[in-house]
Amino acid sequence: MSARLADGVGTERAHHFETVAQQRYAATLGIWAWLITELLLFAALFLVALIVRIQHPEATQEAARHLKFWIGAVNTVVLIVSSLTMSMAIEFSRLGWQRAMVRAMLATAALGSLFLVLKGYEYYADYTEHMMPFLGSRPYELAASPASRLFVNLYYVATLLHGLHLLTGISLLLGMTWMASKAGFLSRHQNWIEIYGLYWHFIDLIWIMAFPILYVVNR
Amino acid sequence: MSASGTVDSGLANREPHAPEATLDRPADYLHAESTLRSWFLTTDHKRIAILYLASITAFFIVGAVAAGVVRLALVVPNGAVMTNDTYNKAFTIHGVVMVWFFLIPSIPATFGNFLIPLMIGAKDLAFPKLNLTSWYVFMTGALFTMVSVVLGGIDTGWTFYAPLSTAFSNGWVLPALIGVTIVGFSSILTGLNFVVTIHTMRATGMTWFKLPIFVWTHYATSLIFLLATPVITTALILLIMERAFHIGVFDPAFGGDPVLFQHLFWFYSHPAVYIMVLPGMGVISEIVPAFAQKKLFGYRFVAYAAIGLASVTFFVWGHHMFINGQSDLASLAFSALSFAVAVPSAVKVYNWTATIHKGKLRLDTPMLYAMGYIGLFVLGGLTGLYLATLAINQHIHATYFVVAHFHYIMVGGTVLAFLGGLHFWWPKFTGRMYNEAWGRISALLIFLGFNVTFFPQFILGYLGMPRRYATYPPEFQLLNVLSSAGATILAAGYIFPMLYLVYSLWFGKKAPANPWDAKGLEWETASPPPTLNFTSPPVVPRVPYDYPIQEQETKAQHR
Numbered sequence: 001m002s003a004r005l006a007d008g009v010g011t012e013r014a015h016h017f018e019t020v021a022q023q024r025y026a027a028t029l030g031i032w033a034w035l036i037t038e039l040l041l042f043a044a045l046f047l048v049a050l051i052v053r054i055q056h057p058e059a060t061q062e063a064a065r066h067l068k069f070w071i072g073a074v075n076t077v078v079l080i081v082s083s084l085t086m087s088m089a090i091e092f093s094r095l096g097w098q099r100a101m102v103r104a105m106l107a108t109a110a111l112g113s114l115f116l117v118l119k120g121y122e123y124y125a126d127y128t129e130h131m132m133p134f135l136g137s138r139p140y141e142l143a144a145s146p147a148s149r150l151f152v153n154l155y156y157v158a159t160l161l162h163g164l165h166l167l168t169g170i171s172l173l174l175g176m177t178w179m180a181s182k183a184g185f186l187s188r189h190q191n192w193i194e195i196y197g198l199y200w201h202f203i204d205l206i207w208i209m210a211f212p213i214l215y216v217v218n219r
Numbered sequence: 220m221s222a223s224g225t226v227d228s229g230l231a232n233r234e235p236h237a238p239e240a241t242l243d244r245p246a247d248y249l250h251a252e253s254t255l256r257s258w259f260l261t262t263d264h265k266r267i268a269i270l271y272l273a274s275i276t277a278f279f280i281v282g283a284v285a286a287g288v289v290r291l292a293l294v295v296p297n298g299a300v301m302t303n304d305t306y307n308k309a310f311t312i313h314g315v316v317m318v319w320f321f322l323i324p325s326i327p328a329t330f331g332n333f334l335i336p337l338m339i340g341a342k343d344l345a346f347p348k349l350n351l352t353s354w355y356v357f358m359t360g361a362l363f364t365m366v367s368v369v370l371g372g373i374d375t376g377w378t379f380y381a382p383l384s385t386a387f388s389n390g391w392v393l394p395a396l397i398g399v400t401i402v403g404f405s406s407i408l409t410g411l412n413f414v415v416t417i418h419t420m421r422a423t424g425m426t427w428f429k430l431p432i433f434v435w436t437h438y439a440t441s442l443i444f445l446l447a448t449p450v451i452t453t454a455l456i457l458l459i460m461e462r463a464f465h466i467g468v469f470d471p472a473f474g475g476d477p478v479l480f481q482h483l484f485w486f487y488s489h490p491a492v493y494i495m496v497l498p499g500m501g502v503i504s505e506i507v508p509a510f511a512q513k514k515l516f517g518y519r520f521v522a523y524a525a526i527g528l529a530s531v532t533f534f535v536w537g538h539h540m541f542i543n544g545q546s547d548l549a550s551l552a553f554s555a556l557s558f559a560v561a562v563p564s565a566v567k568v569y570n571w572t573a574t575i576h577k578g579k580l581r582l583d584t585p586m587l588y589a590m591g592y593i594g595l596f597v598l599g600g601l602t603g604l605y606l607a608t609l610a611i612n613q614h615i616h617a618t619y620f621v622v623a624h625f626h627y628i629m630v631g632g633t634v635l636a637f638l639g640g641l642h643f644w645w646p647k648f649t650g651r652m653y654n655e656a657w658g659r660i661s662a663l664l665i666f667l668g669f670n671v672t673f674f675p676q677f678i679l680g681y682l683g684m685p686r687r688y689a690t691y692p693p694e695f696q697l698l699n700v701l702s703s704a705g706a707t708i709l710a711a712g713y714i715f716p717m718l719y720l721v722y723s724l725w726f727g728k729k730a731p732a733n734p735w736d737a738k739g740l741e742w743e744t745a746s747p748p749p750t751l752n753f754t755s756p757p758v759v760p761r762v763p764y765d766y767p768i769q770e771q772e773t774k775a776q777h778r
Contacts, residue, residue: 026346029418029419030345030415033411034407036445037445037448039449041449043450052475134465150474153464153468156466
């Protein structure tokens with residue numbers, strides 16, 4: 001909020017605000033409030049996954065061993081690096097380096113997309129290994145263990161919800177990158193980059209929690 | 220055109236110097252533009268409030284008709300009026316529509332939206348576009364739910380308990396669940412907007428302890444919107460997955476647990492009670508001082524009580540599950556915490572009555588509703604203590620006692636506060652006065668009709684009549700007929716305001732800026748307000764509730 005901005009960056013405001021500082025404060029508070037609700041959304045899901053794990057330790061361990069640990073681990077690194085590039089975009093935006101900012105945003109979107117591609121490959125591998133128990137018509141690998149079915153299904157709900165957030169994030173980011181490549185963007189909307197950066201870090205953070213809860217804890 | 224300054228409102232204590240009508244006065248928000256586009260793409264918080272008001276009134280009518288069907292069915296004990304299936308669908312539609320599409324958005328999305336910026340001296344909410352988005356999200360959710368109703372309805376009850384909603388219900392559960400999930404996001408967006416607005420948009424000099432209680436209760440409500448709604452979103456997503464793909468999370472055959480759904484559901488839905496109640500408390504806290512012409516008694520404690528309620532309410536969800544096999548220790552803790560809810564509630568009730576005490580009382584329509592609210596809220600609240608008592612709960616759990624209890628809170632509380640607030644701020648919203656005589660008659664009719672409808676249900680529940688049954692033993696018929704008769708009086712009480720309020724839009728007397736001699740920044744601006752709310756920056760008074768009578772008794776004691 002109190003970040004130093006270069007001249008001409010983040011100087012315009014909407015009509016219903018009195019000052020630019022007020023507008024920036026409102027936006028920062030707004031995104032944090034949103035992230036708290038998002039956190040609770042995922043927290044409830046992780047809570048359910050943990051309850052299932054406590055109630056059925058063997059079944060969840062068996063199921064978790066069938067998840068693709070290394071794809072998940074690589075994806076964790078991919079997202080952490082994308083958070084770095086997003087941070088760089090924010091810093092460039094404060095300095096008024098618009099071209100560098102746009103490049104950093106594109107890099108972030110590319111890393112996010114790489115995550116989705118790897119995730120898609122993982123789902124495909126799950127499919128070929130008969131690890132999609134929610135598909136009623138397809139045989140399930142661990143059919144003997146009903147609770148493992150539940151855990152694997154929760155894995156899909158959690159990762160799909162996270163993937164949906166990431167997909168939304170990439171779409172927003174690309175739309176914003178397109179707008180940000182035009183002159184005058186930083187004087188009007190530098191704030192967007194800051195706000196969006198928090199959202200991106202949040203998606204990253206959710207994955208950092210999901211990865212151990214789903215892939216690692218049971219190993 | 221608008222010569223509001225020359226009109227005599229004919230009310231007691233009217234402001235003697237209404238503002239002069241001037242030609243260069245900016246057009247008010249209603250007349251600034253009149254195209255459909257200017258309404259459906261507006262970002263003006265006042266117009267969005269009107270959009271919400273029209274929508275939730277429509278849903279109220281749908282829910283009320285469904286309630287009428289339920290009361291009709293229960294006139295006879297043997298269920299001969301309609302099939303059990305129709306009865307189940309009627310009470311489900313009633314519950315789903317009233318809870319999710321009327322009570323939860325009712326006061327926050329309409330009055331809160333309209334009044335919070337006015338009360339804190341801002342030009343708009345912090346995020347006007349998000350505000351409009353929330354209305355579209357709300358309507359999208361409503362569309363899904365209405366599709367489910369039109370296609371044939373659902374029979375799960377408004378609580379959607381698994382496994383009934385996942386494995387055994389044949390109705391259109393999926394669209395209804397999707398609709399309710401979507402509506403949650405509109406609540407979150409509204410709550411987020413309010414929190415940020417109250418933090419960042421206050422006029423110079425409007426410190427936290429100068430805020431009207433209406434703003435405090437909406438702040439508390441918004442915190443619940445933000446912190447509880449996402450949990451039910453997850454619960455509903457899991458329920459949707461369970462029904463669509465049978466993922467097993469609420470199915471014991473796969474190691475799941477149906478009671479887990481109840482935990483997740485009530486973690487939101489108990490705080491949701493305070494989403495419905497707290498804004499009403501805010502409305503009453505504005506009406507009572509205005510019609511007693513006296514400073515709100517114990518202002519700070521009323522404000523703390525709002526935050527207190529919003530906090531304690533997160534720790535009482537288990538009292539909905541006393542007989543569902545949770546541990547005795549958990550039940551004991553939830554019971555004790557539920558008793559704790561009574562403390563901040565009582566603080567509010569005592570402070571309202573202390574405000575009335577030795578005030579210069581005027582029994583205009585809003586005040587009649589407010590006094591009705593206080594009485595009915597006390598009854599509803601005290602019967603809540605019966606239900607929080609573990610031993611008594613075993614006896615009256617899931618009976619009509621519960622139905623009567625929460626209707627005393629939801630209808631006696633929220634709906635009366637809604638109607639009271641609607642009459643109180645109607646001149647501000649529309650620039651017109653309604654017919655006072657009709658207003659008072661309707662307020663009394665509603666109070667009478669409400670008690671005739673719901674008081675017998677306390678007795679029915681105590682005698683053991685379970686809720687949600689289409690048939691009952693013949694000895695309960697008298698009380699059930701009484702209840703249904705009361706519902707017709709109540710219906711008349713609801714129909715009158717719809718008629719005379721709409722009539723007043725065209726034929727009502729023009730309202731002055733402050734017809735009630737009330738305090739608060741919303742009364743400083745014109746009725747209806749200009750698009751940007753204030754023509755000059757509002758001056759924040761030295762103290763909140765700056766009424767003529769200022770706790771004289773305290774001064775007398777110190778003398």
